[in-house]
Amino acid sequence: MKFEVLTIFPEVIECYLKHGVVGRALNKGIAEVKVYNLRDFTTDRHRKVDDYPYGGGAGMVMQIEPFYNALRHIKSDGIPRKVILLSPQGRRFSQRIAKEFYKEEKTLTLICGRYEGIDERIKAFVDEEISIGDYVLSGGELAALVIIDSVVRLIPGALGDELSAEEDSFMKGFLDYPHYTRPEEFEGMRVPDILLSGDHKKIALWRKKEALRNTLKNRPDLLKNLSAEDMKILKELCSEINK
Numbered sequence: 001m002k003f004e005v006l007t008i009f010p011e012v013i014e015c016y017l018k019h020g021v022v023g024r025a026l027n028k029g030i031a032e033v034k035v036y037n038l039r040d041f042t043t044d045r046h047r048k049v050d051d052y053p054y055g056g057g058a059g060m061v062m063q064i065e066p067f068y069n070a071l072r073h074i075k076s077d078g079i080p081r082k083v084i085l086l087s088p089q090g091r092r093f094s095q096r097i098a099k100e101f102y103k104e105e106k107t108l109t110l111i112c113g114r115y116e117g118i119d120e121r122i123k124a125f126v127d128e129e130i131s132i133g134d135y136v137l138s139g140g141e142l143a144a145l146v147i148i149d150s151v152v153r154l155i156p157g158a159l160g161d162e163l164s165a166e167e168d169s170f171m172k173g174f175l176d177y178p179h180y181t182r183p184e185e186f187e188g189m190r191v192p193d194i195l196l197s198g199d200h201k202k203i204a205l206w207r208k209k210e211a212l213r214n215t216l217k218n219r220p221d222l223l224k225n226l227s228a229e230d231m232k233i234l235k236e237l238c239s240e241i242n243k
């Protein structure tokens, strides 16, 4: 899986790519991220990327040319890619969209704006606009990293052997179950006995039940298309809660 990022702050992207799951995946060569500094695609000696807005108003607008020059340079290899603009106006990103991007196997070219935004004519070169949530950020870089991180985790081998993206409970559409590690007791709070039992079948059942409990409590909207088994556990849970 290949990613390309267009930004005026390449360091912001590069420093995140040095660590953890994404860092290891890049070192293993199962993913590749190329970061392009928009200022390298300017033509004036001040490497200007922004200008005053037509129509007046506060703030600056990013000029189209550096983006256009960068995209023309990148696209000259003729490889199919999906050009994504990060903005609050975009389609809401989700695990489902991460899977969609992964399955499409196209290079994802992520356009990160700053200031008040990018000249509207950028839309002529964008395939899709994506938002990671209903809030305004100072730049598209964090949103680009969210997409990179969530898609890289789906690549086989990215999470190491013992883990898998399928295990991510969000993959199954529920919230996660509680996690514990040593010490067995901390400030009077004990680890649930079931987790010390070594009975893997019972532990799996407990984890599913707790994932359903968390989902029922915090995101009941995710409780749809339940399997018969999950419905049975949910019913047990509800009767316990209503005791």
Ligand SMILES: NC(=O)c1ccc(N[C@@H]2CC[C@@H](O)C2)nc1
Binding pocket: 086, 087, 088, 112, 113, 114, 115, 116, 117, 118, 130, 131, 132, 133, 134, 135, 136, 137, 138, 139, 140, 143
């Ligand atoms: N919710 C989001 O995904 C999101 C994306 C980008 C963003 N800010 C940039 C800065 C200027 C403009 O290009 C857009 N804010 C929020």
